[in-house]
Amino acid sequence: MSKRFPLAVFCAVALLSGCQRKLAPTAAPPVSTKAPETVKATNVEFRYLKAKGKVNIDVPGLQQAANLNVRIRKDSVIWLSASLGIEGFRAYITRDSVKVLFPLQRQYYVGDYAYLSQLLNVPVTFERVQALLLGDYLPASPPNVQPTVSTEGDQQRVQYEQQGILVQQLIDLPKKRVQQLNVQEQATQNTLNIEYTDFQPLEPRNQLFGHTTTLKTTQKGAPATVVVTYRNVDLDKERLSFPFSVPKGYARKK
Template identity: 50%
Template sequence: MSKYPGVLLLLVLLVLGSCQRKLTPTATTSPTTTATPVNPEIKVENIDFRYLAAKGKAQVDMPSLKQTVNINVRMRKDSIIWMSLGLAGFEGVRARITRDSIQILNKLQREYYAGNFAYLKQQFNVEVTFDQLQALLLGNYLPAPAGVTPTVVTEGPQQRVEYAQSGLLLKQLIELSRQRVKELTVTDPNTQNSYMVNYTDFQTLPNTQQQFAYSTLVQVKQGSGASALSISYRNVELDKERLSFPFSIPSGYTRKK
């Protein structure tokens, strides 16, 4: 984890398309703007909750870095995403992401990152919103932005939804038996750079009827290079208790520019 501001920052950048500035579509730069409601023709159900807690492992596979870490995720829906990553019981990285702020603490390097989504775009050429990050982590459907009509095709046991946005092609495959997204692909037709997210190992969450993908695989392709990120959860709970999202910067830590 020492080669970067933290594996978590790398995880966020990889999932959201750090390999190419326009890899992830964004309808607007405003963090509070939401997409249009899901078209009733699209047979999908998103995970609904107030508080979510999940634990598992995250594995990054890149030419310059191969790392497996324990991951602890907490969410308050549409408000806060909190993550902690570590090895052998030691926490190395902690992050707290809200609709207008991103804070990442790297305990290994005694440094921290603090900014917002606009600053993330400026520094790392990553276009993303809070809603997109939340949907990607949950395996939720990403609705088309206002004014864009998606193409919806039923293909046997699945439904294919496609739409273009900001010069990119976004495709989502929905498994009709579960009404859950099983694959998301974003492609730049000009460069053929892309990322694909596969959701598998669906299980019914305790005390609910909701199906959650306990395994997520992200594959990023740029030119001849390829990177991958996999997340495997062993425990996921919804609304079991009111969660806290602790985050503080110890004295002596250096702010990462």
């Protein structure tokens, strides 16, 4: 299991997070007398989520499939583990820290989002990682940015631009869930396209959840694809633990 797998995921999150860059002060836009259309997406509500599935990675220099385990305490902890018989990496992500084990290399990384943001040249946040994994709707940030919302049949299109980042979300109205997320950085032509499919109801409240996530990115002209297919997703069936410790003898990755 290559160390490039978690980095590929963070690259996608990084481009997704690009829409959070601070805007330069501008004149206030003219006040519209027309009431804006309401975004009709719903996000998954839970306290604990546990999911198991497969991940297929196709990035430059790496084509690999692995078992994937995900655990989330909403708005608090994200725990990821991928393995091919032997665990290849384990990540423990909170609002202020990122910790990753690489057992095969006997290495670990511990740090905050500042390092990842510097490495990827755009802000990376806990909220963006969580939204990407859940397929949740991403509102504009800061909240005073007014998106363009339009309805075409059973699909709602939400679009906004912030400092050269164009964000478009397509919402399946019957499901009230994000079906597709497209992000493009105009200056670099870096793109991120995420599609959520195979929606199934989850107990106990029959909330719809996309069991297949197809993520495609292009960074510096290099394409990458990550496909996650879940076979089991459980909400609030048990209080989850998030085991993470650095074994003796592991070297810290700089």
